[in-house]
Amino acid sequence: MSTRYRKEKAWYALFTAPLMIVFATVVIIPFLIGIGYSFISWDGIPANPKVFVGLDNYTALLKDHRFLTSAWHTIEFTVLALVLVNVLGLAFSLLVTQKLRVSNVARTLFFMPNLIGGLILGYIWQFVFTDAFKSIGEHTGMDSIFYNWLIHPQTALFATVIVFAWQMAGYTMIIYVAGLQGIPDELIEAAKVDGAGRWHRLTRIVFPLLMPSFTICLFLTLSGAFKIFDVNLSLTKGGPNNATELFAMNIYNEIFGYGHYGLGQAKAIVFFLLVAIVTLTQVILTKKREVQY
Amino acid sequence: MKTTSRSVGSVLLVLLSLAFLSPIYLMLVNSFKDRAELYRNALALPSSFSFQYYGKAAEKMNFMTAFGNSLFITVISVLIVVVLASMTAWMFVRTDDRLSRFLFLLLVSTMLIPFQTLMMPLMQVMDWIRTNLHIPMLNTRGGLIYMNVGFHASMAVFLFHGFIKSVPVALEEAATLDGCSKFGLFWRIVFPLLKTITVTVAILDVIAMWNDYLLPSLTLSDKALRTIPLSTFYFFGEFTIQWNLAMAGLVLTIIPVVVFYLFAQKYIIKGIAAGAVK
Numbered sequence: 251m252s253t254r255y256r257k258e259k260a261w262y263a264l265f266t267a268p269l270m271i272v273f274a275t276v277v278i279i280p281f282l283i284g285i286g287y288s289f290i291s292w293d294g295i296p297a298n299p300k301v302f303v304g305l306d307n308y309t310a311l312l313k314d315h316r317f318l319t320s321a322w323h324t325i326e327f328t329v330l331a332l333v334l335v336n337v338l339g340l341a342f343s344l345l346v347t348q349k350l351r352v353s354n355v356a357r358t359l360f361f362m363p364n365l366i367g368g369l370i371l372g373y374i375w376q377f378v379f380t381d382a383f384k385s386i387g388e389h390t391g392m393d394s395i396f397y398n399w400l401i402h403p404q405t406a407l408f409a410t411v412i413v414f415a416w417q418m419a420g421y422t423m424i425i426y427v428a429g430l431q432g433i434p435d436e437l438i439e440a441a442k443v444d445g446a447g448r449w450h451r452l453t454r455i456v457f458p459l460l461m462p463s464f465t466i467c468l469f470l471t472l473s474g475a476f477k478i479f480d481v482n483l484s485l486t487k488g489g490p491n492n493a494t495e496l497f498a499m500n501i502y503n504e505i506f507g508y509g510h511y512g513l514g515q516a517k518a519i520v521f522f523l524l525v526a527i528v529t530l531t532q533v534i535l536t537k538k539r540e541v542q543y
Numbered sequence: 544m545k546t547t548s549r550s551v552g553s554v555l556l557v558l559l560s561l562a563f564l565s566p567i568y569l570m571l572v573n574s575f576k577d578r579a580e581l582y583r584n585a586l587a588l589p590s591s592f593s594f595q596y597y598g599k600a601a602e603k604m605n606f607m608t609a610f611g612n613s614l615f616i617t618v619i620s621v622l623i624v625v626v627l628a629s630m631t632a633w634m635f636v637r638t639d640d641r642l643s644r645f646l647f648l649l650l651v652s653t654m655l656i657p658f659q660t661l662m663m664p665l666m667q668v669m670d671w672i673r674t675n676l677h678i679p680m681l682n683t684r685g686g687l688i689y690m691n692v693g694f695h696a697s698m699a700v701f702l703f704h705g706f707i708k709s710v711p712v713a714l715e716e717a718a719t720l721d722g723c724s725k726f727g728l729f730w731r732i733v734f735p736l737l738k739t740i741t742v743t744v745a746i747l748d749v750i751a752m753w754n755d756y757l758l759p760s761l762t763l764s765d766k767a768l769r770t771i772p773l774s775t776f777y778f779f780g781e782f783t784i785q786w787n788l789a790m791a792g793l794v795l796t797i798i799p800v801v802v803f804y805l806f807a808q809k810y811i812i813k814g815i816a817a818g819a820v821k
Contacts, residue, residue, distance in 0.1 A: 261725040265634040269627035276693025280664035352553045359560040367754025385585035428816040522660040
């Protein structure tokens, strides 16, 4: 009996230990010592001393003007991105489920930008917002709308929202399509018989039944927008004048740019807490509103 | 009446999706123009199709090396994730004790941690391993593969776990009576049943790893090891941007993605939906 038990244990270890060891060294240990780093002052050079400073880094980041500005811009960006991504994704999903012959082609095309990496997307759009926009402005005379968007703080942030939406709209579309296909046709037919118009069918029947898809899409866009880095880097590099330096990039610059390893790590811990609180709250709130039929 | 409104709808939908992809059009047409032509009009079709900028861009980006690096790192990482995560998830489901539940919860609860929270301490840990255990974790393909596996472990185990719960245990019991070892049991009986979820995990990880910039940028410093996103980044940083050359370079980086999409389109869209809904 006990050798059999020991054998079972050995198999268990053989199957799970390799992955758990990799996971522990890449995620768990860095996370734990990362908490430790947030209480010290260090410039990242191994020979230099690591000085324990208690909560100083956390009080410092509350007074860090650039960090607070970047936090505010991240919130602004996230709200705008959340709305634009989901409005587009939902609209696309309604369009491609109209049983048209070209629906599949359209779905394929709408989704394509999602496969291109954020870094490369940012570079493509850098060209669009600088040279192509200038060109459009010159040729159509609408140069009050089409000019270089990346040199003004506010339009540069909008530009980042647009690129993020371009990347994510197709992704949320796929999820909304899956949700729409799960709604039984009889329900829609019954509503038609009862004389409900297109708009009523949409707002009274389709949207409430789509709540699980809203939960997922809001979660994905919320956490994606909050953590945006690649697009931010290649589109504006945080410029002009740090106006589009979002959370993740501020942390990156604090650590690897200025060599403030302790302060930067304290920011990173705060960042984690914010991401966790915001996304979990959202999931709980929208889950409550899910209905059954 | 109905059919005409349908075909009008079809045409409009195609036009809308093409308009949506207009940045791709701009990228393509400008990759063929010389500088003067580009600045005259960035929107028009090119007057001639010459591939000279493609050649130059490929050379400057060291494209073939970068492509090889990206391919090697992505394929090996995904293979390891699939093998290790499916085995782990299966054990967790079939050995439903306190330890399994704890480890599973540990994996899942870390999924919310942003990469920026881990990046700096991770580099310290890898540096410690390099100096004290003499395993070259930094600036090697192997080290990057190791970290890729660690970062994608939780999501993969989570997806396999959810799927395996719905696989009936009866088959496995029959095989055990026949004297099959756990290893043989898993690979011969269980794994073939996991095909759909394996495809989902593989596709999600291929897309994420292929496009990843930040982790490779922190771990790889040798020019010869650069992946496609890395070489694109340096290509854009090296000189004041010559947009025609830049656009040709970007088209090159997108070709592998588009080819992959054309071949695996059905699986990608299904995989994305399945991966997100879980």
